[in-house]
Amino acid sequence: DQQVKQNSPSLSVQEGRISILNCDYTNSMFDYFLWYKKYPAEGPTFLISISSIKDKNEDGRFTVFLNKSAKHLSLHIVPSQPGDSAVYFCAASASNDYKLSFGAGTTVTVRA
Amino acid sequence: GAVVSQHPSWVICKSGTSVKIECRSLDFQATTMFWYRQFPKQSLMLMATSNEGSKATYEQGVEKDKFLINHASLTLSTLTVTSAHPEDSSFYICSARDQRGDETQYFGPGTRLLVL
Numbered sequence: 001d002q003q004v005k006q007n008s009p010s011l012s013v014q015e016g017r018i019s020i021l022n023c024d025y026t027n028s029m030f031d032y033f034l035w036y037k038k039y040p041a042e043g044p045t046f047l048i049s050i051s052s053i054k055d056k057n058e059d060g061r062f063t064v065f066l067n068k069s070a071k072h073l074s075l076h077i078v079p080s081q082p083g084d085s086a087v088y089f090c091a092a093s094a095s096n097d098y099k100l101s102f103g104a105g106t107t108v109t110v111r112a
Numbered sequence: 113g114a115v116v117s118q119h120p121s122w123v124i125c126k127s128g129t130s131v132k133i134e135c136r137s138l139d140f141q142a143t144t145m146f147w148y149r150q151f152p153k154q155s156l157m158l159m160a161t162s163n164e165g166s167k168a169t170y171e172q173g174v175e176k177d178k179f180l181i182n183h184a185s186l187t188l189s190t191l192t193v194t195s196a197h198p199e200d201s202s203f204y205i206c207s208a209r210d211q212r213g214d215e216t217q218y219f220g221p222g223t224r225l226l227v228l
Binding site: 032034036042043044045049089093098099102104 | 118154156161203207215
């Protein structure tokens with residue numbers, strides 16, 4: 001049973017514009033959420049995280065928004081750059097269990 | 113900071129042989145490390161949780177006798193694929209959690225295993 005879902009398998013955006021990636025979860029015990037970026041044949045690179053006590057966390061061009069009532073989070077990348085083209089994974093964990101549950105990933109392509 | 117390395121980065125072996133993959137946290141101590149497997153165009157699948165000084169915890173459907181995990185120190189976990197078969201060919205990735213930090217896991221670069 002997929003507890004973390006990324007319903008958009010791909011996203012294409014023009015350079016300089018905003019990329020918005022969405023993620024939904026079903027497990028109400030999740031209280032920590034992360035976004036990772038991954039290139040083929042490489043390990044995921046940590047981008048940004050948010051704990052359930054917050055609804056927004058910002059780090060440079062990356063902002064994560066959390067809507068606990070809707071069990072939904074999103075990652076905003078602005079402005080998008082060609083180097084942002086990669087697969088983005090949403091992940092979640094519960095504080096009593098450090099295991100991460102991953103979404104299926106969204107492939108972002110930034111067009112010049 | 114928070115660098116995790118894996119060795120080897122890729123390995124080709126004959127069916128029936130065993131392969132050991134190392135995962136090291138280079139600049140932090142990790143009481144807990146995790147081993148994942150990724151099939152082409154799929155998400156990461158957690159195989160097991162590696163606990164320093166104790167037995168690993170395996171996810172449902174993962175054979176513990178097939179995938180031996182040892183976490184002998186706070187900076188090193190090893191995954192041994194025993195009697196490898198072609199269906200074990202995959203991309204294996206480890207991650208580590210800084211014991212002093214939050215729940216963020218930092219991932220290694222992965223190991224590509226091809227069993228002939």
